[in-house]
Amino acid sequence: MTATHESAAESAIPSAEPQPAPGATPPRRPLAARAAAELFGTAALVAVVIGSGIQATELTKDVGVQLLANSLATVFGLGVLILLLGPVSGAHFNPVVTLAEWWTGRRGGAGVTLREAAVYVPAQIVGAIAGAILADAMFGKPLVEWSTHDRSAGHLLLGEVVATAGLILLIFGLARTDQLRFAPVAVASYIGAAYWFTSSTSFANPAVTIGRTFSDTFAGIAPGSLVGFIGMQLIGGVVGLALVALIFLPGREAAE
Numbered sequence: 001m002t003a004t005h006e007s008a009a010e011s012a013i014p015s016a017e018p019q020p021a022p023g024a025t026p027p028r029r030p031l032a033a034r035a036a037a038e039l040f041g042t043a044a045l046v047a048v049v050i051g052s053g054i055q056a057t058e059l060t061k062d063v064g065v066q067l068l069a070n071s072l073a074t075v076f077g078l079g080v081l082i083l084l085l086g087p088v089s090g091a092h093f094n095p096v097v098t099l100a101e102w103w104t105g106r107r108g109g110a111g112v113t114l115r116e117a118a119v120y121v122p123a124q125i126v127g128a129i130a131g132a133i134l135a136d137a138m139f140g141k142p143l144v145e146w147s148t149h150d151r152s153a154g155h156l157l158l159g160e161v162v163a164t165a166g167l168i169l170l171i172f173g174l175a176r177t178d179q180l181r182f183a184p185v186a187v188a189s190y191i192g193a194a195y196w197f198t199s200s201t202s203f204a205n206p207a208v209t210i211g212r213t214f215s216d217t218f219a220g221i222a223p224g225s226l227v228g229f230i231g232m233q234l235i236g237g238v239v240g241l242a243l244v245a246l247i248f249l250p251g252r253e254a255a256e
Contacts, residue, residue: 029088029089031116031119033088033089034088034089034090034116034119034120035089035119035120035123036123037085037088037089037091038085038089038092038093038120038123038124038127039123039124039126039127039130040085040127041081041084041085041089041091041093041127042093042094042123042124042125042127042128042131042207042208042211043127043128043130043131043134044077044081044131045074045077045078045081045093045128045131045208046127046128046130046131046132046135046208046211046212047131047132047134047135047138048073048074048077048078049070049073049074049077049135049208049212049219050131050132050135050136050211050212050215050217050219050220051073051135051138051139052069052070052072052073052074052077052219053066053070053217053218053219054135054136054139054141054217054218054219055069055139056069056070056218057217057218058139066218067195067196067201070195070218070219071192071195071196071201072192074188074191074192074195075188075189075191075192076188078187078188078191079184079185079187079188080184081093082183082184082187082188083184086183086184089120090112091183092120092124093124093127093205093207093208094124094167094204094205094206094207094208095120095121095124095125095205095206095207096164096167096168096204096205096206096233096234096236096237097167097168097171098112098117098120098121098124099117099121099237100168100171100172100237100240100241101117102114102116102117103241104172104241121207124207125206125207125210125211127207127211128207128208128210128211128212129210129211129214131211132211132212132213132214132215133214135215136214136215136217141215141216141217142216144214145214145215145216146213146214146216146222146223147212147213147214147215147216147217147220147221147222147223148216148220148222149216149220149221149222149225150222150224150225151200151221151222151225151229152222152224152225152228155199156199156200156229157200157228157229157232158199158232159198159199159200159201159202160198160200160202160203160204160229160232160233160236161232161233161235161236161239162198162236163194163198163200163202163203163204163236164204164205164232164233164234164235164236164237164239164240165236165237165239165240165243166190166194166204166240167187167190167191167194167204167236167240168236168237168239168240168241168243168244169240169243169244169247170186170187170190171183171187172240172241172244172248173244173247173248174186176244176248177248191204200229203221203229203233204233204236205233206229206230206233206234209221209226209229209230209233210226210230213226
């Protein structure tokens with residue numbers, strides 16, 4: 001076999017290197033590139049959530065149809081963003097996911113370091129705010145108009161615990177079972193379902209929650225509801241990690 005044929009044969013063999021997704025940040029990418037991916041991805045996600053909410057309310061007065069349109073746009077948008085940016089930053093777009101990954105990898109395992117988490121989280125928050133302003137600008141709304149949509153009721157806070165715990169269980173469960181290649185479809189599908197089965201319509205993301213205070217539209221949340229929602233999301237993250245540890249215990253042979 002000639003060198004050319006050998007080279008062609010080698011290129012035809014799929015790379016054994018795993019492709020990262022939420023819960024597995026690639027170490028070879030520069031931190032600046034990963035931070036930019038997190039900022040852009042979170043901004044795009046918030047623009048999709050708020051923009052589709054504005055569009056839906058302008059097209060119909062039926063609240064059920066509005067929520068359907070909003071959830072479908074979010075599912076498709078989130079799936080595309082994870083597929084596109086997962087290989088760069090892990091496509092967290094969510095401080096709870098970033099902190100959970102740091103916690104699980106803090107003893108030298110795979111995951112973000114504390115320094116990287118300290119860069120990711122501000123990038124996500126800035127991106128979320130930028131995405132909200134962009135969505136308002138695209139639809140001719142005031143660029144910054146604090147939301148008046150109060151979401152402080154107890155049952156909504158419980159919904160955020162459930163939504164966030166389920167999200168963390170899904171992402172890190174996929175990581176434990178070596179199925180992160182399905183993350184774009186699985187995570188987007190879960191968020192779409194959680195729009196409907198949780199009372200809070202599944203924010204499940206502190207950065208996105210902050211961004212949504214900047215838009216007094218269908219998807220907004222009043223600043224007064226911010227602390228409660230973020231607090232419940234953090235609790236949900238802890239619950240999700242506890243469920244991962246309980247459900248995905250390593251087998252005896254693997255542990256040995």
